[in-house]
Amino acid sequence: MNAAASGLSEALAASGRECGGCTLCCKVYNVVAFGKPAGKWCSHCKPGRGCKIHDNLPAECAAFDCLWKTMPALPMHWKPDQAKMVLTVHPQTNNIQVVVDPGQPSAWTRPPYHGQLRLLAKSNMAKGHLVIVFVGELATLILPDQDVQLGVLTLDQVVSVTLETGPGGTAYEVQVLNRRATADGQTLEVASTSRHAVRSAA
Numbered sequence: 001m002n003a004a005a006s007g008l009s010e011a012l013a014a015s016g017r018e019c020g021g022c023t024l025c026c027k028v029y030n031v032v033a034f035g036k037p038a039g040k041w042c043s044h045c046k047p048g049r050g051c052k053i054h055d056n057l058p059a060e061c062a063a064f065d066c067l068w069k070t071m072p073a074l075p076m077h078w079k080p081d082q083a084k085m086v087l088t089v090h091p092q093t094n095n096i097q098v099v100v101d102p103g104q105p106s107a108w109t110r111p112p113y114h115g116q117l118r119l120l121a122k123s124n125m126a127k128g129h130l131v132i133v134f135v136g137e138l139a140t141l142i143l144p145d146q147d148v149q150l151g152v153l154t155l156d157q158v159v160s161v162t163l164e165t166g167p168g169g170t171a172y173e174v175q176v177l178n179r180r181a182t183a184d185g186q187t188l189e190v191a192s193t194s195r196h197a198v199r200s201a202a
């Protein structure tokens with residue numbers, strides 16, 4: 001992950017929702033500027049209090065876009081310090097990325113979160129966007145009716161899902177693709193493909 005992190009309770013309150021005692025993004029993401037690894041508290045963070053250097057933030061922290069803060073339709077129980085996971089929208093794919101507190105790796109499987117992630121997957125799939133949960137580098141694709149373990153998903157990889165109908169019925173074809181730079185841009189190479197029968201109307 002190279003998403004930025006921020007724990008500012010004051011400066012990032014543009015949407016009317018404030019971080020308050022939440023500082024989870026300062027733990028779950030890496031910060032390139034400091035070489036801070038994902039999953040460890042930033043040395044500048046006072047957990048539960050905020051950032052100690054908020055007047056001199058790295059650009060990646062200042063630019064962080066927390067979905068709970070910018071999407072009022074997301075209920076209060078999705079506040080990251082309650083949910084134990086942080087939601088963002090990937091700027092290129094528009095996929096919803098759910099990054100789970102490694103100290104609570106099964107948080108996303110609990111009710112009501114898991115059921116709501118499935119609903120989010122259903123509504124987003126109609127728009128061509130996916131919901132992907134990360135616990136560390138391990139990724140799980142949330143589909144409207146099932147979860148698909150993707151294994152380690154790196155920054156160079158993208159995920160594609162298509163619905164395929166054949167003699168055996170309708171299935172999701174899930175592909176993980178490697179992005180590779182070429183002289184005239186980039187190309188995508190298939191790293192893995194799996195098929196998953198649709199279990200209910202998607």
Ligand code: SF4
Binds near residue numbers: 007031
């Ligand atoms: S610099 Fe501040 S906002 Fe950025 S991760 Fe560290 S504590 Fe959080």
Ligand code: SF4
Binds near residue numbers: 012066069
């Ligand atoms: S995860 Fe969201 S609510 Fe929590 S500190 Fe970061 S920006 Fe604020």
